Amino acid sequence: MHTRSARFLPTAALTVAATVTGSLAWAPAASAQTPDPTPSASTTPAPRNAAESGGVAILKKDPGGDVLSGASFTLYDAKGKEAGSGKTGAEGHLSFKDLAPGVYRLKEISSGSPLHDVVEDQDVIVTPGTDAPLTVIDPFKPASVLLKAKDDKTGKLLPGATVNIGTSNKTLLTLTTGDKGTATAKLPVNNRTGTDFWVKETKAPAGYDLYKGQREFTAKPGDPVTVTVTNAKTHTTPPSPDPTDKPTEKPTDKPTVKPTEKPTSGGSGDDGTPEPTEKQTDSPSPDETTSSTAAPEPDGSLAHTGADSTPWLLGGAGLLLAAGGGALIVSRRRRAGDSTDSGSTEN
Numbered sequence: 001m002h003t004r005s006a007r008f009l010p011t012a013a014l015t016v017a018a019t020v021t022g023s024l025a026w027a028p029a030a031s032a033q034t035p036d037p038t039p040s041a042s043t044t045p046a047p048r049n050a051a052e053s054g055g056v057a058i059l060k061k062d063p064g065g066d067v068l069s070g071a072s073f074t075l076y077d078a079k080g081k082e083a084g085s086g087k088t089g090a091e092g093h094l095s096f097k098d099l100a101p102g103v104y105r106l107k108e109i110s111s112g113s114p115l116h117d118v119v120e121d122q123d124v125i126v127t128p129g130t131d132a133p134l135t136v137i138d139p140f141k142p143a144s145v146l147l148k149a150k151d152d153k154t155g156k157l158l159p160g161a162t163v164n165i166g167t168s169n170k171t172l173l174t175l176t177t178g179d180k181g182t183a184t185a186k187l188p189v190n191n192r193t194g195t196d197f198w199v200k201e202t203k204a205p206a207g208y209d210l211y212k213g214q215r216e217f218t219a220k221p222g223d224p225v226t227v228t229v230t231n232a233k234t235h236t237t238p239p240s241p242d243p244t245d246k247p248t249e250k251p252t253d254k255p256t257v258k259p260t261e262k263p264t265s266g267g268s269g270d271d272g273t274p275e276p277t278e279k280q281t282d283s284p285s286p287d288e289t290t291s292s293t294a295a296p297e298p299d300g301s302l303a304h305t306g307a308d309s310t311p312w313l314l315g316g317a318g319l320l321l322a323a324g325g326g327a328l329i330v331s332r333r334r335r336a337g338d339s340t341d342s343g344s345t346e347n
Contacts, residue, residue: 053098055131056106056124060092062116062138063190067092070112071138075124076105087112099126108136115192115221117141142186143195143219145227149177149205152230157181162203163229167195177205187219194220201229209234 056075060068067088074085075096083104088094103125108118116138124132149161162176165187175183189195196218204210208231219225 052101052128054101054126054128055099056096056104056126057131057133058088058094058096058106059133059135060088060094060138061135062113062192063140064192068111068113068116068138070110071136072109072112074107074109076107078103080105085109095131097131101126101128106134108138111138113138115140140189140192141222142188143221144224145185145187145219146224147175147177147183147185147199148226148228149181150228150230151208152232158205158208158231160203160205161201161229161231163199163201165197165199165227167197172197174202176203187225189219189221192221194218194223199227199229201231204231207234208232 058073060071062068069088069090069092071088071092071094072085073087073094075083077083077100083099084096086094086096103123105121106124107121111118117140119136119138124134126132145165147163147165149158150156151158157177158181159177159179161181162174164171164174165185166172172187173185175185177183187195187197196216198214198216200214201211211229211231215227215229217225217227
């Protein structure tokens with residue numbers, strides 16, 4: 001009985017070795033690979049001719065050049081059947097051996113790192129007699145960015161803010177806040193310690209001024225980060241007048257108001273005196289004076305005017321002239337009498 005068990009042990013060990021050889025291993029001496037025992041000639045299947053088979057040798061790295069262990073891969077043949085699977089070793093190596101020539105599909109199941117993401121599926125061509133070398137570089141996990149636009153006074157979230165986010169002198173993406181005043185995106189990170197980014201607003205929300213500054217932030221692989229831009233409301237009321245304009249406005253208003261009000265209320269001229277047109281309106285015209293002289297005044301009319309006293313004035317003037325002439329004659333006669341008397345006395 002003991003002898004029978006010993007005869008079947010090499011066969012079992014060979015089967016395990018063949019299965020592991022067809023799976024991925026990051027290192028030539030990875031734990032998934034074990035040395036093949038020397039099988040019995042009666043129980044060991046004939047090995048495939050090395051000239052008719054091939055393999056795939058994988059080296060796993062990150063963008064910084066560091067090797068990554070623990071990454072899981074699965075290899076599928078052209079019919080979609082699994083041809084092998086395994087994980088990378090401490091040195092980042094994994095190999096598939098004893099594969100029939102043809103096109104295979106390599107799928108990364110897990111990166112084995114919280115900082116790294118997996119790559120997309122890719123085709124591998126296996127040729128006879130060689131192990132096709134394949135370097136797989138797992139990218140760092142992108143950072144999750146949450147953009148918020150807020151009122152700088154109230155903190156209210158604002159929709160319609162558009163910003164550019166980039167690194168160095170390159171713009172990576174453009175975001176616009178939605179109805180809730182937020183937007184989300186993924187940012188590629190190229191360093192395990194984080195990448196520096198900048199954010200700049202290109203369009204302000206309606207009714208707000210554009211934020212002209214530029215903000216910077218750092219994002220690490222796989223980490224969430226929140227970026228906030230603030231906006232001030234646009235002034236809708238006109239600014240107060242400049243004090244230098246006040247002296248100019250006052251002299252302009254006063255002369256305009258005063259001349260307009262005085263003629264309207266009192267009927268006077270610009271200098272405050274009654275207008276001559278109002279005085280002449282109450283006095284009779286020359287035609288009215290002539291008509292009142294020609295026609296007899298009715299009872300209760302005014303006293304006689306200067307036209308009715310003209311005969312009396314003429315008569316008085318004549319009397320005065322006559323009296324003056326008489327006085328002149330008497331005076332001359334007296335002088336003549338005096339001359340006569342003096343002549344007779346001398347004789």
